[in-house]
Amino acid sequence: MLYRRFVHGKARWIFERFSAGDYEALLKNEAPDLLFEYPGRHALGTTLTDINSVRLWYERFFRFFPDIEFTLKNILMKGGPRKTTVVVEWEAKATMPDGQPYDNQGIHILIIKMGKAAGIRVYLDTQKKAAKLQSLAENGVAEASAAPITDADAPVAA
Amino acid sequence: MLYSWLVAKKTRGMFEQLNEADAGLFIAAVRDDVVFTYPGKHALGGTMRGKAALGEWFQRFFRFFPGIKWTINDIVVEGAPWGTTVVSAEWSVRCVLENGHVFENEGLHMIELKGAKASAVRVYLDTQRSAAALQSLADSGVAEARVPQGAGV
Numbered sequence: 001m002l003y004r005r006f007v008h009g010k011a012r013w014i015f016e017r018f019s020a021g022d023y024e025a026l027l028k029n030e031a032p033d034l035l036f037e038y039p040g041r042h043a044l045g046t047t048l049t050d051i052n053s054v055r056l057w058y059e060r061f062f063r064f065f066p067d068i069e070f071t072l073k074n075i076l077m078k079g080g081p082r083k084t085t086v087v088v089e090w091e092a093k094a095t096m097p098d099g100q101p102y103d104n105q106g107i108h109i110l111i112i113k114m115g116k117a118a119g120i121r122v123y124l125d126t127q128k129k130a131a132k133l134q135s136l137a138e139n140g141v142a143e144a145s146a147a148p149i150t151d152a153d154a155p156v157a158a
Numbered sequence: 159m160l161y162s163w164l165v166a167k168k169t170r171g172m173f174e175q176l177n178e179a180d181a182g183l184f185i186a187a188v189r190d191d192v193v194f195t196y197p198g199k200h201a202l203g204g205t206m207r208g209k210a211a212l213g214e215w216f217q218r219f220f221r222f223f224p225g226i227k228w229t230i231n232d233i234v235v236e237g238a239p240w241g242t243t244v245v246s247a248e249w250s251v252r253c254v255l256e257n258g259h260v261f262e263n264e265g266l267h268m269i270e271l272k273g274a275k276a277s278a279v280r281v282y283l284d285t286q287r288s289a290a291a292l293q294s295l296a297d298s299g300v301a302e303a304r305v306p307q308g309a310g311v
Contacts, residue, residue, distance in 0.1 A: 039264075039284045074244050074268065076236040078162075087234050087246040089268055089280075105197070107266050107282045109248065123266050123282035125197045127289055 007077045011086050011110070015070045023058035027051060031116040040126030042133045043146045052154035064136060064144060065102065068094040086110040098139035102132050162235040169247050169269070173228045181216035185209055188276040195278075198285030200292045201303050222295060222303060223261065226253035243271040257298035261291040 017025040036048040036057070044061060048054050062068075074089040088108045096102050106124030110117050137145035168187070175183045188194075194206040194215065202222070206215045220226075228249045237243030247267045254260055265283030269276050295303035 040286055074236070074270075076234040076244055076246050078234045085232060085234060087248075087266075089246075105280075105282070107246070107268070109266075123264070123284075125285045126287075127198055127285040130286060 003080065004077060007084055007086060007112070008075050010112075011075045011077075011088050012072065014110075015072055015088065015090065019069045021062050021066065021068075023055070023062065026058070027055055029115075029117055030054065030120070031113070031118045034117055035111075035119045035121075037119075037121045039122060039124065040129050042126070042130040043144055043148060044129065044133070045126065046148040046150060048149065048151055050151045050154045053149055053151045056153055057149050060143065060149060064096060064133065064141075065092075065094040066097065068092055068102075081114060084110075084112040086112060096132060096136055097141060098136055100132065100135060100139075104128055161239055165235045165243060165245055165271070166233040169233050169245055170230055173230055173247065173249065177227050179220045179224065179226075181213065181220075185213055185216070188212065188279065189272065192276055193278045195280045197281065197283070198288050199306070200285070200289040201296075201305050202288065202292065203285070218302065222255070222292065222300070223253045224256065226251060226261075237271070239274075245269040245271065255291060255295060257294060257300075259291055259294040261287065263287045 014026060014029070030051055032051045033049060034051060034054065036046075036054050038045055038047075038057070044057070044064070046057065048057060069092065071091045072088060073091065074087075076087040078085050086109070088110065089106075090108065091105050092103065094102045104124050106122060109119070109121040111119030133144040172183045172187060175181075188209060190209050191207070192209060192212060194212045196202055196204060196206075196215070202215070202219060206212050228251050230247060230249050232248045234246045235243060245268075247269070248264075249266070250262070250264045252260070252262050263283050265281060268280045268282065270278040292303045
Protein backbone atom coordinates (compact mmCIF):
# COMPACT_ATOMS: atom_id res chain seq x y z
CA MET A 1 0.00 0.00 0.00
CA LEU A 2 2.85 2.35 0.88
CA TYR A 3 4.69 1.46 -2.34
CA ARG A 4 1.50 2.00 -4.34
CA ARG A 5 1.09 5.46 -2.83
CA PHE A 6 4.76 6.20 -3.62
CA VAL A 7 4.36 5.12 -7.27
CA HIS A 8 1.17 7.13 -7.74
CA GLY A 9 2.93 10.19 -6.30
CA LYS A 10 5.91 9.61 -8.56
CA ALA A 11 3.66 9.34 -11.65
CA ARG A 12 1.93 12.61 -10.74
CA TRP A 13 5.34 14.24 -10.21
CA ILE A 14 6.59 13.03 -13.62
CA PHE A 15 3.64 14.62 -15.42
CA GLU A 16 3.90 17.77 -13.35
CA ARG A 17 7.56 18.06 -14.48
CA PHE A 18 6.53 17.19 -18.05
CA SER A 19 3.93 20.00 -17.98
CA ALA A 20 6.63 22.37 -16.67
CA GLY A 21 8.91 21.52 -19.63
CA ASP A 22 11.48 20.13 -17.19
CA TYR A 23 12.70 17.20 -19.27
CA GLU A 24 16.05 17.14 -17.47
CA ALA A 25 14.17 16.00 -14.35
CA LEU A 26 12.53 13.25 -16.43
CA LEU A 27 15.87 12.16 -17.93
CA LYS A 28 17.39 11.88 -14.42
CA ASN A 29 14.71 9.29 -13.68
CA GLU A 30 15.24 7.28 -16.87
CA ALA A 31 17.72 4.43 -17.36
CA PRO A 32 20.55 5.09 -19.87
CA ASP A 33 19.37 2.19 -22.06
CA LEU A 34 15.62 2.68 -21.73
CA LEU A 35 13.24 1.58 -24.48
CA PHE A 36 11.32 4.66 -25.60
CA GLU A 37 8.42 4.14 -28.03
CA TYR A 38 6.32 6.99 -29.43
CA PRO A 39 3.78 6.08 -32.13
CA GLY A 40 2.96 7.55 -35.51
CA ARG A 41 4.46 8.56 -38.82
CA HIS A 42 5.56 12.14 -38.11
CA ALA A 43 8.57 14.03 -36.78
CA LEU A 44 8.10 12.68 -33.24
CA GLY A 45 7.19 9.05 -33.99
CA THR A 46 10.12 6.79 -33.19
CA THR A 47 11.68 4.01 -31.12
CA LEU A 48 14.80 4.95 -29.17
CA THR A 49 17.10 2.97 -26.87
CA ASP A 50 19.65 5.62 -25.89
CA ILE A 51 18.96 8.33 -23.33
CA ASN A 52 21.01 10.81 -25.38
CA SER A 53 18.65 10.45 -28.33
CA VAL A 54 15.69 10.66 -25.94
CA ARG A 55 17.08 14.05 -24.79
CA LEU A 56 17.06 15.22 -28.46
CA TRP A 57 13.48 13.97 -28.72
CA TYR A 58 12.37 15.99 -25.66
CA GLU A 59 14.11 19.09 -27.03
CA ARG A 60 12.20 18.73 -30.30
CA PHE A 61 8.94 17.92 -28.50
CA PHE A 62 9.07 21.13 -26.47
CA ARG A 63 9.85 23.20 -29.58
CA PHE A 64 6.49 21.99 -30.94
CA PHE A 65 4.52 21.96 -27.67
CA PRO A 66 6.25 24.53 -25.41
CA ASP A 67 3.39 25.00 -22.95
CA ILE A 68 1.86 21.52 -22.97
CA GLU A 69 -0.28 20.78 -19.94
CA PHE A 70 -1.18 17.22 -18.95
CA THR A 71 -4.27 16.40 -16.90
CA LEU A 72 -4.22 12.88 -15.46
CA LYS A 73 -7.41 10.81 -15.62
CA ASN A 74 -6.24 7.48 -14.20
CA ILE A 75 -3.10 5.94 -12.74
CA LEU A 76 -2.86 2.14 -12.52
CA MET A 77 0.06 0.10 -11.30
CA LYS A 78 1.20 -3.41 -10.62
CA GLY A 79 4.40 -5.02 -9.45
CA GLY A 80 7.06 -4.14 -6.89
CA PRO A 81 10.35 -2.21 -6.77
CA ARG A 82 12.17 -4.73 -8.99
CA LYS A 83 9.68 -4.15 -11.79
CA THR A 84 6.64 -1.91 -11.70
CA THR A 85 4.26 -1.28 -14.57
CA VAL A 86 2.50 2.06 -14.37
CA VAL A 87 -0.31 2.98 -16.75
CA VAL A 88 -1.14 6.69 -16.91
CA GLU A 89 -4.17 7.93 -18.83
CA TRP A 90 -4.03 11.62 -19.66
CA GLU A 91 -5.44 14.52 -21.60
CA ALA A 92 -3.07 17.15 -22.97
CA LYS A 93 -3.57 20.67 -24.24
CA ALA A 94 -1.05 23.04 -25.79
CA THR A 95 -0.71 26.05 -28.03
CA MET A 96 1.71 25.38 -30.85
CA PRO A 97 4.31 27.95 -32.02
CA ASP A 98 2.09 28.99 -34.95
CA GLY A 99 -0.79 29.67 -32.56
CA GLN A 100 -2.89 26.57 -33.33
CA PRO A 101 -4.51 24.87 -30.38
CA TYR A 102 -3.60 21.23 -29.81
CA ASP A 103 -5.29 18.62 -27.68
CA ASN A 104 -4.97 14.89 -27.45
CA GLN A 105 -5.74 11.98 -25.14
CA GLY A 106 -3.44 9.09 -24.52
CA ILE A 107 -1.61 6.62 -22.37
CA HIS A 108 1.92 6.39 -21.04
CA ILE A 109 3.10 2.97 -19.94
CA LEU A 110 6.11 3.29 -17.67
CA ILE A 111 8.19 0.24 -16.80
CA ILE A 112 10.10 1.17 -13.66
CA LYS A 113 13.01 -0.94 -12.45
CA MET A 114 14.74 -0.02 -9.20
CA GLY A 115 13.47 3.56 -9.34
CA LYS A 116 14.34 4.33 -12.98
CA ALA A 117 12.17 4.16 -16.09
CA ALA A 118 13.46 1.26 -18.18
CA GLY A 119 10.62 1.53 -20.67
CA ILE A 120 8.28 4.29 -21.85
CA ARG A 121 5.54 3.43 -24.32
CA VAL A 122 2.94 5.93 -25.51
CA TYR A 123 -0.44 5.45 -27.18
CA LEU A 124 -2.29 8.47 -28.58
CA ASP A 125 -4.26 9.71 -31.58
CA THR A 126 -1.47 9.73 -34.17
CA GLN A 127 -3.74 11.11 -36.94
CA LYS A 128 -4.33 14.22 -34.86
CA LYS A 129 -0.64 14.54 -33.95
CA ALA A 130 0.48 14.14 -37.58
CA ALA A 131 -2.12 16.63 -38.86
CA LYS A 132 -1.02 19.29 -36.35
CA LEU A 133 2.66 18.79 -37.18
CA GLN A 134 1.81 18.95 -40.88
CA SER A 135 0.13 22.34 -40.49
CA LEU A 136 2.99 23.54 -38.29
CA ALA A 137 5.40 22.64 -41.12
CA GLU A 138 3.16 24.46 -43.61
CA ASN A 139 3.28 27.50 -41.34
CA GLY A 140 7.06 27.65 -41.63
CA VAL A 141 8.41 25.34 -38.90
CA ALA A 142 10.47 23.05 -41.13
CA GLU A 143 11.44 20.73 -38.27
CA ALA A 144 7.80 19.65 -37.94
CA SER A 145 8.16 17.68 -41.18
CA ALA A 146 11.69 16.46 -40.44
CA ALA A 147 12.63 12.79 -40.32
CA PRO A 148 12.13 11.26 -36.87
CA ILE A 149 15.00 11.28 -34.37
CA THR A 150 16.84 7.95 -34.19
CA ASP A 151 19.56 6.54 -31.96
CA ALA A 152 22.04 7.41 -34.73
CA ASP A 153 21.36 11.10 -33.98
CA ALA A 154 22.58 10.80 -30.38
CA PRO A 155 25.82 12.65 -29.67
CA VAL A 156 28.68 10.20 -29.11
CA ALA A 157 30.24 10.58 -25.67
CA ALA A 158 33.84 11.82 -25.84
CA MET B 159 -5.27 -9.67 -5.09
CA LEU B 160 -7.88 -12.33 -5.81
CA TYR B 161 -10.26 -9.64 -7.05
CA SER B 162 -7.60 -8.24 -9.45
CA TRP B 163 -6.90 -11.75 -10.69
CA LEU B 164 -10.60 -12.40 -11.34
CA VAL B 165 -11.08 -9.09 -13.16
CA ALA B 166 -7.98 -9.75 -15.31
CA LYS B 167 -9.23 -13.26 -16.11
CA LYS B 168 -12.66 -11.98 -17.14
CA THR B 169 -11.04 -9.27 -19.31
CA ARG B 170 -8.83 -11.85 -20.99
CA GLY B 171 -11.90 -14.00 -21.66
CA MET B 172 -13.64 -11.08 -23.38
CA PHE B 173 -10.74 -10.65 -25.79
CA GLU B 174 -10.55 -14.41 -26.42
CA GLN B 175 -14.17 -14.27 -27.51
CA LEU B 176 -13.54 -11.18 -29.66
CA ASN B 177 -10.94 -13.33 -31.42
CA GLU B 178 -13.88 -15.51 -32.48
CA ALA B 179 -15.64 -12.41 -33.89
CA ASP B 180 -18.08 -12.58 -30.98
CA ALA B 181 -18.68 -9.42 -28.93
CA GLY B 182 -21.27 -11.13 -26.71
CA LEU B 183 -19.19 -11.27 -23.52
CA PHE B 184 -17.94 -7.73 -24.07
CA ILE B 185 -21.47 -6.35 -24.48
CA ALA B 186 -22.75 -8.40 -21.54
CA ALA B 187 -20.03 -6.84 -19.38
CA VAL B 188 -21.08 -3.21 -19.93
CA ARG B 189 -23.82 -1.12 -18.35
CA ASP B 190 -26.84 -0.12 -20.44
CA ASP B 191 -25.57 3.47 -20.48
CA VAL B 192 -21.94 2.62 -21.32
CA VAL B 193 -19.88 5.27 -23.10
CA PHE B 194 -17.49 3.67 -25.60
CA THR B 195 -14.86 5.85 -27.27
CA TYR B 196 -12.84 4.77 -30.29
CA PRO B 197 -10.36 7.34 -31.59
CA GLY B 198 -9.67 8.61 -35.08
CA LYS B 199 -11.25 10.32 -38.06
CA HIS B 200 -12.52 7.31 -39.97
CA ALA B 201 -15.54 5.03 -40.26
CA LEU B 202 -15.06 3.55 -36.77
CA GLY B 203 -13.97 6.62 -34.79
CA GLY B 204 -16.42 8.22 -32.41
CA THR B 205 -18.28 7.94 -29.13
CA MET B 206 -20.97 5.29 -28.85
CA ARG B 207 -23.51 5.69 -26.06
CA GLY B 208 -25.43 2.67 -24.84
CA LYS B 209 -25.36 -1.06 -25.43
CA ALA B 210 -27.31 -0.96 -28.69
CA ALA B 211 -24.91 1.55 -30.30
CA LEU B 212 -21.95 -0.51 -29.09
CA GLY B 213 -23.46 -3.68 -30.59
CA GLU B 214 -23.92 -1.97 -33.98
CA TRP B 215 -20.37 -0.61 -33.80
CA PHE B 216 -18.97 -4.13 -33.26
CA GLN B 217 -20.99 -5.45 -36.22
CA ARG B 218 -19.41 -2.80 -38.43
CA PHE B 219 -15.96 -3.44 -36.89
CA PHE B 220 -16.12 -7.17 -37.72
CA ARG B 221 -17.32 -6.43 -41.26
CA PHE B 222 -14.09 -4.45 -41.76
CA PHE B 223 -11.79 -6.73 -39.78
CA PRO B 224 -12.99 -10.34 -40.18
CA GLY B 225 -10.75 -12.81 -38.39
CA ILE B 226 -8.98 -10.08 -36.38
CA LYS B 227 -6.80 -11.46 -33.58
CA TRP B 228 -5.86 -9.68 -30.39
CA THR B 229 -2.86 -10.75 -28.35
CA ILE B 230 -3.04 -9.43 -24.80
CA ASN B 231 0.35 -8.18 -23.60
CA ASP B 232 -0.62 -7.05 -20.13
CA ILE B 233 -3.63 -6.36 -17.92
CA VAL B 234 -3.44 -4.00 -14.94
CA VAL B 235 -6.30 -3.69 -12.44
CA GLU B 236 -6.64 -0.89 -9.91
CA GLY B 237 -9.50 -0.70 -7.45
CA ALA B 238 -11.73 -2.80 -5.25
CA PRO B 239 -15.12 -4.49 -5.67
CA TRP B 240 -16.95 -1.91 -3.53
CA GLY B 241 -15.81 1.13 -5.51
CA THR B 242 -14.70 2.07 -8.99
CA THR B 243 -12.26 -0.31 -10.65
CA VAL B 244 -10.12 0.68 -13.61
CA VAL B 245 -8.69 -1.98 -15.90
CA SER B 246 -6.14 -1.48 -18.66
CA ALA B 247 -5.70 -4.19 -21.28
CA GLU B 248 -2.69 -3.60 -23.52
CA TRP B 249 -2.68 -5.56 -26.76
CA SER B 250 -1.34 -6.00 -30.24
CA VAL B 251 -3.66 -6.87 -33.07
CA ARG B 252 -3.38 -8.30 -36.57
CA CYS B 253 -5.82 -8.84 -39.41
CA VAL B 254 -5.46 -9.50 -43.11
CA LEU B 255 -8.32 -7.57 -44.70
CA GLU B 256 -10.40 -8.99 -47.54
CA ASN B 257 -8.45 -6.83 -50.01
CA GLY B 258 -5.13 -8.23 -48.72
CA HIS B 259 -4.15 -5.15 -46.67
CA VAL B 260 -2.31 -6.27 -43.54
CA PHE B 261 -3.60 -4.34 -40.53
CA GLU B 262 -1.36 -4.36 -37.47
CA ASN B 263 -1.69 -2.12 -34.49
CA GLU B 264 -0.85 -1.83 -30.81
CA GLY B 265 -3.05 -0.23 -28.23
CA LEU B 266 -4.93 -0.39 -25.02
CA HIS B 267 -8.49 -0.59 -23.71
CA MET B 268 -9.12 1.48 -20.59
CA ILE B 269 -12.19 0.10 -18.86
CA GLU B 270 -13.93 1.79 -15.92
CA LEU B 271 -16.10 -0.57 -13.90
CA LYS B 272 -18.83 0.57 -11.55
CA GLY B 273 -19.96 -2.40 -9.55
CA ALA B 274 -19.44 -5.39 -11.81
CA LYS B 275 -20.07 -3.66 -15.16
CA ALA B 276 -18.23 -1.21 -17.38
CA SER B 277 -19.53 2.35 -17.41
CA ALA B 278 -16.86 3.61 -19.81
CA VAL B 279 -14.46 2.03 -22.27
CA ARG B 280 -11.84 4.15 -24.03
CA VAL B 281 -9.62 2.66 -26.72
CA TYR B 282 -6.16 4.06 -27.52
CA LEU B 283 -4.26 2.99 -30.64
CA ASP B 284 -2.36 4.28 -33.65
CA THR B 285 -5.18 6.01 -35.52
CA GLN B 286 -3.05 6.58 -38.63
CA ARG B 287 -2.88 2.81 -39.12
CA SER B 288 -6.65 2.36 -38.57
CA ALA B 289 -7.42 5.14 -41.03
CA ALA B 290 -5.03 3.64 -43.61
CA ALA B 291 -6.71 0.23 -43.32
CA LEU B 292 -10.19 1.72 -43.75
CA GLN B 293 -9.00 3.92 -46.62
CA SER B 294 -7.65 0.83 -48.39
CA LEU B 295 -11.06 -0.86 -47.97
CA ALA B 296 -12.81 2.23 -49.33
CA ASP B 297 -10.40 2.24 -52.29
CA SER B 298 -11.33 -1.42 -52.89
CA GLY B 299 -14.99 -0.44 -53.17
CA VAL B 300 -16.24 -1.01 -49.58
CA ALA B 301 -18.49 2.05 -49.40
CA GLU B 302 -19.15 1.65 -45.67
CA ALA B 303 -15.44 2.15 -44.92
CA ARG B 304 -15.72 5.66 -46.35
CA VAL B 305 -18.60 6.74 -44.14
CA PRO B 306 -17.45 9.02 -41.34
CA GLN B 307 -18.55 7.91 -37.91
CA GLY B 308 -21.03 10.32 -36.36
CA ALA B 309 -22.65 10.30 -32.95
CA GLY B 310 -23.46 6.64 -33.48
CA VAL B 311 -23.23 4.02 -36.19
